Amino acid sequence: MLSPELLPPPPPLPLPPPKQTRPRPPQPLLTPPQRQTAPPPQTQIVLSKHTLTSNLPYHNIRKPREKTLLRHHYRTNPIVWCFAILCLIFSLLVILLGVATLIIFLVIKPRNPVFDTPNANLNVIYFDSPEYFNGDFTFIANFSNPNRKLNVRFEYLVIELYFVDSLIAAQALQPFSQKQGDTRLVQVHLISSLVHLQPNHALRLQKQMQSNRVVYNVRGTFRVRVSLGLIHFSYWLHGRCQLEMSSPPTGVLISRSCRTKR
Numbered sequence: 045m046l047s048p049e050l051l052p053p054p055p056p057l058p059l060p061p062p063k064q065t066r067p068r069p070p071q072p073l074l075t076p077p078q079r080q081t082a083p084p085p086q087t088q089i090v091l092s093k094h095t096l097t098s099n100l101p102y103h104n105i106r107k108p109r110e111k112t113l114l115r116h117h118y119r120t121n122p123i124v125w126c127f128a129i130l131c132l133i134f135s136l137l138v139i140l141l142g143v144a145t146l147i148i149f150l151v152i153k154p155r156n157p158v159f160d161t162p163n164a165n166l167n168v169i170y171f172d173s174p175e176y177f178n179g180d181f182t183f184i185a186n187f188s189n190p191n192r193k194l195n196v197r198f199e200y201l202v203i204e205l206y207f208v209d210s211l212i213a214a215q216a217l218q219p220f221s222q223k224q225g226d227t228r229l230v231q232v233h234l235i236s237s238l239v240h241l242q243p244n245h246a247l248r249l250q251k252q253m254q255s256n257r258v259v260y261n262v263r264g265t266f267r268v269r270v271s272l273g274l275i276h277f278s279y280w281l282h283g284r285c286q287l288e289m290s291s292p293p294t295g296v297l298i299s300r301s302c303r304t305k306r
Contacts, residue, residue: 141275144275145277148272148275152194154191154194154270155190155191156190156268156281156304156305156306157187157188157189157190157196157198157266157268157281157304158186158187158188158190158304159185159186159187159264159266159281159283159285159302159304160185160188160283160285160300160302160304161183161184161185161186161262161285161287161297161300162184162186162229163183163184163297164181164182164183164184164287164289164296164297164300165181165182165183165295165296165297166179166180166181166258166260166289166290166291166292166295167180167181167182167293167295168292168293169249169253169258169291169292171246171250172238174243174246175240175241175242175243175246176238176239176240176241177212177236177238177239177240177241177246177249178236178237178238178239179212179213179235179236179239180233180234180235180236180292181213181233181234181235181236182231182232182233182234183231183232183234183262183287183297184229184230184231184232185203185217185229185231185232185264186228186229187220187222187227187228187229188222188226188227188228189222189223189225189226189227190225191224191225191270192224192225193224193272194224194270194272195221195222195223195224195270195271195272196221196268196269196270196271197219197220197221197222197268197269197271198217198220198221198222198266198267198268199267199268199278200265200266200267201216201217201218201219201264201265201266201267202214202215202216202264202265202266203216203217203232203234203262203263203264204262204263204264204265205234205260205261205262205263206260206261206262207241207245207259207260207261208245208261210241210242212234212236212239212241213234213235213236214234215232215233215234217230217232252291253291253292256290256291257288257289257290257291257298258288258289258290258291258295259286259287259288259289260286260287260289261284261285261286261287262283262284262285262286262287263282263283263284263285264282264283264284265280265281265282265283266280266281266282266283267279267280267281268280268281279306280306281304282304282306283302283303283304284302284303284304284305285300285301285302285303286300286301286302287299287300288300
């Protein structure tokens with residue numbers, strides 16, 4: 045075998061074929077770069093400024109002026125003036141009336157009329173049945189005006205007679221007037237005819253007759269008008285009297301307790 049040093053060298057590798065290049069076309073002269081706009085997408089609608097402004101609903105409405113103009117002053121209706129004057133007069137009258145009333149209460153100090161009875165007679169009490177009552181009762185109603193500077197008038201007067209809380213008779217009186225410090229006596233005759241009483245009230249009345257002590261309650265309701273010159277005011281007045289009588293037919297007044305209040 046031959047040694048490697050004595051071997052002949054390997055043959056050279058074949059060269060690759062030369063690369064063929066195409067000639068480049070001549071380049072055009074460079075021009076300044078122009079701004080290119082991208083084409084709009086298919087779903088976008090491009091409107092011009094004129095189209096947008098012309099299609100708005102308030103485009104043709106003029107804008108208000110920046111400077112506000114003074115409004116025209118219209119004359120007030122005379123009826124409105126008359127109504128305002130009447131309201132002013134009414135308000136002044138109310139104020140004057142309030143001041144006058146305050147002066148009356150502070151200076152004159154009005155007092156309520158007084159209802160009382162100095163005398164009474166129980167003439168008849170009898171029962172047609174255990175629950176139906178008949179009676180005859182007479183008393184003197186005393187009305188007095190304790191005011192020294194005020195006149196009063198009783199415009200409405202009703203007197204009612206009660207046994208316990210059962211109404212057994214009633215009578216209306218004629219209106220009358222009273223001057224300062226005046227007193228008026230009125231005889232009131234009350235008749236009870238077949239008045240139904242509850243069984244316990246009927247039994248109680250019979251026991252009182254046997255004990256010679258019959259208790260009646262007189263209630264008066266009055267409408268009083270007070271006058272001081274041109275100033276007038278009215279109010280309701282209530283009188284209450286509890287009377288203790290002896291048994292009929294000679295029933296007389298033994299004791300009484302009366303009070304008058306608004």
